[in-house]
Amino acid sequence: MIVGDPDQARESREPVADAVVSIMTFVGEGVLHVSKEHAAGHHLKFDSTLGSDRRAAAPTREQREDERPTGNQHGIHQMFTRQRHTYKGIGTNRGGSPVTSMEPVATGVTPKERAPKTDRSKQTRNRAVRLAVLTVGLAIITLLGYGHQAGWGKVAGVDALCPFGGIETLWSLIISATFLQRVAASSVVLLAIVVVIAVVFRRSFCGYICPFGALQEWFGKIGGLIWKKRRPEMPAWLDRPARYLKYVVLVVFAALSWTTATLAIRPYDPWVAYMHLGSPSLATAWADFSIGFVVLALALAGSIVYDRFFCKYLCPMGALLAIITPLSVFKIRRNADTCTSCKACDKACPMNVVVSTVETVKSPECIDCSLCVEACPVKDTLEVTGPKKKDGKRVALGTMAVLGSVIAIIAVGLAVSTATGTFAWTLPTLAEAKPGTLVTPETFDVETIKGSTTFAEASKATGIPASAWIAKWGITEEQMGDKIGEAVGANGFDVETDVREWVKQQLEANMNGSSSTAPAPTSTPTPEPAATAPAETPATGSSTTSSFDVDTIVGSMTFADAAKKSGIPESEWKAKFKITGAQMNEKIGPTVKTKGLDVETDVRTWVTEQLAAKRLLP
Numbered sequence: 001m002i003v004g005d006p007d008q009a010r011e012s013r014e015p016v017a018d019a020v021v022s023i024m025t026f027v028g029e030g031v032l033h034v035s036k037e038h039a040a041g042h043h044l045k046f047d048s049t050l051g052s053d054r055r056a057a058a059p060t061r062e063q064r065e066d067e068r069p070t071g072n073q074h075g076i077h078q079m080f081t082r083q084r085h086t087y088k089g090i091g092t093n094r095g096g097s098p099v100t101s102m103e104p105v106a107t108g109v110t111p112k113e114r115a116p117k118t119d120r121s122k123q124t125r126n127r128a129v130r131l132a133v134l135t136v137g138l139a140i141i142t143l144l145g146y147g148h149q150a151g152w153g154k155v156a157g158v159d160a161l162c163p164f165g166g167i168e169t170l171w172s173l174i175i176s177a178t179f180l181q182r183v184a185a186s187s188v189v190l191l192a193i194v195v196v197i198a199v200v201f202r203r204s205f206c207g208y209i210c211p212f213g214a215l216q217e218w219f220g221k222i223g224g225l226i227w228k229k230r231r232p233e234m235p236a237w238l239d240r241p242a243r244y245l246k247y248v249v250l251v252v253f254a255a256l257s258w259t260t261a262t263l264a265i266r267p268y269d270p271w272v273a274y275m276h277l278g279s280p281s282l283a284t285a286w287a288d289f290s291i292g293f294v295v296l297a298l299a300l301a302g303s304i305v306y307d308r309f310f311c312k313y314l315c316p317m318g319a320l321l322a323i324i325t326p327l328s329v330f331k332i333r334r335n336a337d338t339c340t341s342c343k344a345c346d347k348a349c350p351m352n353v354v355v356s357t358v359e360t361v362k363s364p365e366c367i368d369c370s371l372c373v374e375a376c377p378v379k380d381t382l383e384v385t386g387p388k389k390k391d392g393k394r395v396a397l398g399t400m401a402v403l404g405s406v407i408a409i410i411a412v413g414l415a416v417s418t419a420t421g422t423f424a425w426t427l428p429t430l431a432e433a434k435p436g437t438l439v440t441p442e443t444f445d446v447e448t449i450k451g452s453t454t455f456a457e458a459s460k461a462t463g464i465p466a467s468a469w470i471a472k473w474g475i476t477e478e479q480m481g482d483k484i485g486e487a488v489g490a491n492g493f494d495v496e497t498d499v500r501e502w503v504k505q506q507l508e509a510n511m512n513g514s515s516s517t518a519p520a521p522t523s524t525p526t527p528e529p530a531a532t533a534p535a536e537t538p539a540t541g542s543s544t545t546s547s548f549d550v551d552t553i554v555g556s557m558t559f560a561d562a563a564k565k566s567g568i569p570e571s572e573w574k575a576k577f578k579i580t581g582a583q584m585n586e587k588i589g590p591t592v593k594t595k596g597l598d599v600e601t602d603v604r605t606w607v608t609e610q611l612a613a614k615r616l617l618p
């Protein structure tokens with residue numbers, strides 16, 4: 001039994017072993033047949049008087065060189081164990097009993113002894129390619145995030161390029177065929193791609209592609225430099241329950257997003273925070289995502305200490321994929337016949353999955369990175385295998401084949417969705433209003449106004465004159481070329497709510513012909529320094545009268561009814577109470593109650609304010 005530091009053990013034993021083998025070879029060359037014949041299974045028994053120390057039959061230097069790549073205590077233990085089988089007889093038999101004869105014994109070769117070794121250089125190359133793919137993915141998405149912040153060619157934002165956005169918007173998509181704000185069809189496409197990958201290759205998205213996983217791996221490498229091979233381990237009593245946290249995060253934030261029709265996880269999401277590191281105003285980014293930045297720092301610091309900290313404990317996307325893994329077609333399987341129980345696979349696993357004792361890796365914690373496969377020293381012992389073929393053997397794929405297949409699924413998904421216009425890599429550009437046409441809330445989608453849109457672009461697209469923008473947002477004529485998000489953000493306003501809502505009101509007023517300043521649309525509005533924002537009027541078709549009694553709004557009334565009766569456009573109800581189009585047909589009382597609001601006070605007060613603002617109340 002070898003104990004203690006493996007290198008030390010090797011150092012102390014090798015000189016003795018070499019000496020004894022040399023003597024034996026000198027004395028009995030041709031009798032002992034200690035090399036090729038043993039490899040073929042002819043084991044020798046030695047007279048016990050030669051001594052019982054099995055180190056006497058230690059391998060030659062060349063044989064040790066062959067064995068050395070295992071490079072750990074188990075590998076060295078295995079080296080000696082295998083030698084005991086081959087050179088068996090220095091005082092012991094397979095069962096450890098003393099033996100006395102020096103006759104060669106053909107004991108038959110077990111699969112373990114026959115199994116060829118893996119190509120170590122190929123394994124090293126596969127690990128390097130995997131890390132390179134992860135890193136390139138991280139670099140590309142980081143560049144897109146920076147580009148979005150910098151306004152390069154209107155690159156889409158992080159929310160539209162993240163599969164978790166697809167989960168968040170799923171409910172609103174099902175019930176009202178709409179996307180939550182900031183999310184787009186691209187998020188749903190990404191979610192579908194990731195789910196397809198999971199159904200075929202378990203969590204290979206995590207192991208090969210996820211950019212946040214890549215970021216954590218690089219921070220893990222810092223930990224590797226600090227602690228070498230003796231990295232700290234999370235105590236089992238804490239690790240086990242903490243692994244369930246990610247499922248809680250998934251359920252809580254999916255439920256919150258679905259019930260509030262908002263991206264509930266956004267302020268806490270470390271990936272969203274990371275993608276805002278290139279924001280022109282870090283102060284604004286910090287104000288918006290301070291918790292996300294803290295979680296990001298924790299995730300990366302945690303990954304220095306424990307591999308893939310966020311993946312293990314907090315990632316809701318990983319939790320969803322973990323739930324899908326039982327359905328997956330390809331799994332990592334271990335061939336127990338050739339496995340030498342060296343546990344190199346266990347040591348290589350960043351997720352602390354025990355591979356060396358199972359037949360099939362079924363753990364939902366496994367991110368299918370194949371690092372265990374690429375650490376196994378015995379060929380074809382750990383493999384990614386799928387369905388059985390006619391001959392009863394399973395389809396087996398190497399690491400590069402799995403990686404190639406995953407990339408192919410992503411490439412095909414993106415190519416098809418881009419070609420069909422489902423996947424938008426850039427934000428929709430604002431078309432200029434055609435001269436003579438009336439821009440209305442129906443013909444202009446206010447959600448196309450983004451933070452990166454300039455005032456001038458928005459003015460041209462909506463037909464709202466520059467003077468109205470200048471007056472409303474307190475900007476100068478020169479600032480009409482500035483991005484709306486930065487300018488209004490500096491004054492505490494928000495594009496998604498304040499600016500879009502104002503534009504909507506302007507267009508409604510325009511449509512009703514009640515605007516005093518918004519002219520008929522022209523191609524290029526000219527600034528009018530003294531202009532004021534147009535007066536606002538109720539929506540077309542409204543039955544609102546100045547005698548509308550807000551007390552007639554009751555909890556059993558639907559939002560749609562209330563909108564019709566009050567004349568306050570549905571868009572304002574949706575924006576105010578954060579509800580979807582489908583929810584407009586729900587009763588006001590129960591819906592606002594889930595948001596902690598009350599019909600008699602909150603809703604009626606808001607309606608009163610709206611009507612007063614529109615001068616519909618006395």
Ligand code: SF4
Pocket residue numbers: 205206207210211212213310311312315316317318319367
């Ligand atoms: S668990 Fe989450 S963060 Fe980790 S690799 Fe998977 S999706 Fe990425």
Ligand code: SF4
Pocket residue numbers: 207332348349350351352353355361365366367368369370371372373
């Ligand atoms: S079990 Fe293997 S494939 Fe799964 S996470 Fe661990 S090393 Fe990666």
